Amino acid sequence: MSSLKVWRVNLTEQTLKVESTPEEWDRLGGRGLIARILVDEVPATCEPLGPFNKLIFSPGLLVGHMLSSCDRISVGGKSPLTGGIKESNAGGSTGLNMAMLGMKALILEGELEPWWVLHLSIDGVRFEKADELAGLGVTEAASILLKRFGEKVAVSVIGPGGEMKLASAGIQNLDKDKVPARIAARGGLGAVMGAKGLKAVVFDARGAIKPAVHDLNAFRSAQKRFTESLMAQQQTKIYKDFGTAAMTRMSNGFGALPTRNFRSGSFEGAESISGEYMRQVILDRGGEGKTSHACMAGCTIQCSNDYAGSDGKSLVTPLEYETIGLMGSNLGIDNLDTIAKLNWEVNDLGLDSIEIGAALGVAAEAGLLKFGDGDRAMELLVEIRAGTPLGRILGNGAVAVGKIFGITRVPAVKGQAMSAYEPRAIKGTGVTYATSPQGADHTSGLTIRAKVNHLDPKGQADLSRTAQINMAGYDTLGACIFSGSGFAAAIDTIRDLLNARYGWEVGLDILQVLGKEALKLEREFNQRAGFTRHHDRLPEYMTREALPPFNPVFDVPDEDLDNVFNW
Amino acid sequence: MSMQLIVHLHTLLQIPSENGLVNRLTLSGQPGMTLGELVSRLGVQVDPEQTLLVVNGQIAEMTTELSDGDEVHLIPAISGG
Numbered sequence: 001m002s003s004l005k006v007w008r009v010n011l012t013e014q015t016l017k018v019e020s021t022p023e024e025w026d027r028l029g030g031r032g033l034i035a036r037i038l039v040d041e042v043p044a045t046c047e048p049l050g051p052f053n054k055l056i057f058s059p060g061l062l063v064g065h066m067l068s069s070c071d072r073i074s075v076g077g078k079s080p081l082t083g084g085i086k087e088s089n090a091g092g093s094t095g096l097n098m099a100m101l102g103m104k105a106l107i108l109e110g111e112l113e114p115w116w117v118l119h120l121s122i123d124g125v126r127f128e129k130a131d132e133l134a135g136l137g138v139t140e141a142a143s144i145l146l147k148r149f150g151e152k153v154a155v156s157v158i159g160p161g162g163e164m165k166l167a168s169a170g171i172q173n174l175d176k177d178k179v180p181a182r183i184a185a186r187g188g189l190g191a192v193m194g195a196k197g198l199k200a201v202v203f204d205a206r207g208a209i210k211p212a213v214h215d216l217n218a219f220r221s222a223q224k225r226f227t228e229s230l231m232a233q234q235q236t237k238i239y240k241d242f243g244t245a246a247m248t249r250m251s252n253g254f255g256a257l258p259t260r261n262f263r264s265g266s267f268e269g270a271e272s273i274s275g276e277y278m279r280q281v282i283l284d285r286g287g288e289g290k291t292s293h294a295c296m297a298g299c300t301i302q303c304s305n306d307y308a309g310s311d312g313k314s315l316v317t318p319l320e321y322e323t324i325g326l327m328g329s330n331l332g333i334d335n336l337d338t339i340a341k342l343n344w345e346v347n348d349l350g351l352d353s354i355e356i357g358a359a360l361g362v363a364a365e366a367g368l369l370k371f372g373d374g375d376r377a378m379e380l381l382v383e384i385r386a387g388t389p390l391g392r393i394l395g396n397g398a399v400a401v402g403k404i405f406g407i408t409r410v411p412a413v414k415g416q417a418m419s420a421y422e423p424r425a426i427k428g429t430g431v432t433y434a435t436s437p438q439g440a441d442h443t444s445g446l447t448i449r450a451k452v453n454h455l456d457p458k459g460q461a462d463l464s465r466t467a468q469i470n471m472a473g474y475d476t477l478g479a480c481i482f483s484g485s486g487f488a489a490a491i492d493t494i495r496d497l498l499n500a501r502y503g504w505e506v507g508l509d510i511l512q513v514l515g516k517e518a519l520k521l522e523r524e525f526n527q528r529a530g531f532t533r534h535h536d537r538l539p540e541y542m543t544r545e546a547l548p549p550f551n552p553v554f555d556v557p558d559e560d561l562d563n564v565f566n567w
Numbered sequence: 568m569s570m571q572l573i574v575h576l577h578t579l580l581q582i583p584s585e586n587g588l589v590n591r592l593t594l595s596g597q598p599g600m601t602l603g604e605l606v607s608r609l610g611v612q613v614d615p616e617q618t619l620l621v622v623n624g625q626i627a628e629m630t631t632e633l634s635d636g637d638e639v640h641l642i643p644a645i646s647g648g
Contacts, residue, residue, distance in 0.1 A: 235646060241578070250577060320648065446647040449619075
């Protein structure tokens with residue numbers, strides 16, 4: 001058994017219990033542990049914004065050692081967006097600081113009258129009133145919290161979106177440079193935190209000692225091999241130089257770049273929102289702009305960036321592909337400065353840029369803005385900040401906008417908007433969107449890297465199954481999606497790192513063992529919540545409307561979708 | 568009779584020139600030209616294992632024969648964003 005403890009905070013009673021980790025939870029972390037806890041403790045039919053839901057933070061199994069790209073924090077609960085299970089993970093410093101405090105998981109139960117800050121340290125818990133933070137964006141709120149609690153703490157904070165309990169609200173975490181831009185974005189967990197009356201959770205690891213390693217020499221040896229493997233991958237260099245925005249032209253080349261509310265997979269303005277173009281702009285402008293940046297201490301990939309305006313001052317950090325896809329091409333916007341400004345606003349509101357980009361796309365379809373009109377898109381974000389009825393509709397995501405305005409072309413599954421990969425053009429990813437217990441989400445199992453005919457429905461379910469299992473495994477380790485290429489080329493290092501860290505004797509298949517366990521538990525929760533195989537489907541219009549320029553429809557048979565989890 | 572091709576060079580495969588990096592070219596070639604022959608003509612270093620070769624939205628091989636109007640993407644592979 002590891003020495004990590006479960007910290008259980010009852011918000012209603014304002015108490016903390018530090019508990020030994022139950023045996024059946026011990027070999028899980030991050031996404032897998034969140035699924036286990038939700039199955040064990042949360043009624044699946046509960047109101048997501050009510051007192052019976054729990055908000056759970058859990059570092060992955062490898063978190064706490066500044067292993068490159070492996071200090072991610074998972075946050076979970078029942079989703080107010082999907083009505084099902086939700087785990088959303090982020091980089092930044094929260095995971096590392098939780099591990100330093102010896103936390104296996106932090107379980108937040110009950111609710112408080114808003115607004116409070118929860119301060120967690122080696123001395124236990126403090127509840128501090130936070131009325132002065134109410135209504136503030138995450139940038140200002142984080143700045144005040146860092147002054148109040150010191151520069152060394154990690155902070156998880158919600159913005160106005162979470163306070164308004166909008167279903168697209170996430171939880172922002174500080175990056176290693178104290179910028180609150182590493183968001184556990186998906187599924188409305190910021191609304192769950194808001195419903196519990198919490199503006200922020202502060203993880204103060206001062207005085208804590210690093211988590212123990214069972215066999216330090218073996219751990220260091222495996223760490224060295226993993227880092228070397230990661231650094232040897234060509235894609236590591238691409239992410240470092242071009243960021244995730246390198247995906248823009250790649251997706252466009254496959255006819256899979258969401259354009260004008262997923263009406264096309266090809267955008268005529270793709271070049272000017274590409275990673276190649278962005279890199280050149282950042283280099284030409286100089287100033288505060290950076291083409292690469294690590295969101296977590298110790299990360300060697302450094303896919304993040306800082307995008308500066310023409311005056312050299314930072315407009316947003318980071319500017320990522322998903323935002324470029326959903327708030328750029330999906331809105332017909334071909335200007336990175338415009339996208340960066342929209343991105344900053346969404347970040348500061350504490351919202352998921354994927355969900356908001358998709359919601360604005362549906363809103364454009366409804367005539368609330370013209371595609372390509374960045375000024376109007378910003379006005380609509382201002383509506384969200386002001387909490388107007390229209391703003392709240394937008395903030396509740398793409399499906400809500402579609403229902404209110406009578407639009408059926410809504411790119412979402414289980415209530416959650418699709419990421420920036422058109423499922424008709426990348427059908428394996430379409431299978432993932434359809435069947436993932438998390439709702440439509442590329443991080444649940446993206447298949448675009450595979451050398452297959454992405455337009456052929458055959459074999460896509462198998463491809464998605466493998467990707468979903470592996471990704472659920474990485475999310476349980478706390479490993480970034482981009483560490484996967486390094487691990488895949490040195491697969492024994494996962495086994496060796498876990499065995500060295502915990503004194504276990506797991507085998508080479510541990511990634512798949514963890515992934516399958518997480519998925520099994522997630523599906524169990526969703527089943528109890530009322531989900532059936534009929535929820536594992538893409539929106540109907542995608543099965544009949546051909547997608548330019550290559551004109552595929554989504555035609556993976558239902559039978560294949562129903563067999564994804566039969567392994 | 569020659570054919571026209573549009574070639575997109577991604578990230579690490581952009582070609583340096585006096586006017587900066589070139590990432591899109593229009594080329595003419597003889598019918599039946601293979602993707603491998605095109606890559607040789609461009610003078611770019613392509614590791615087939617780590618590169619996605621895409622013609623008109625579909626994965627292709629170095630041996631794929633090209634046709635007039637084809638749009639080719641040479642993509643150093645990445646796994647997502």
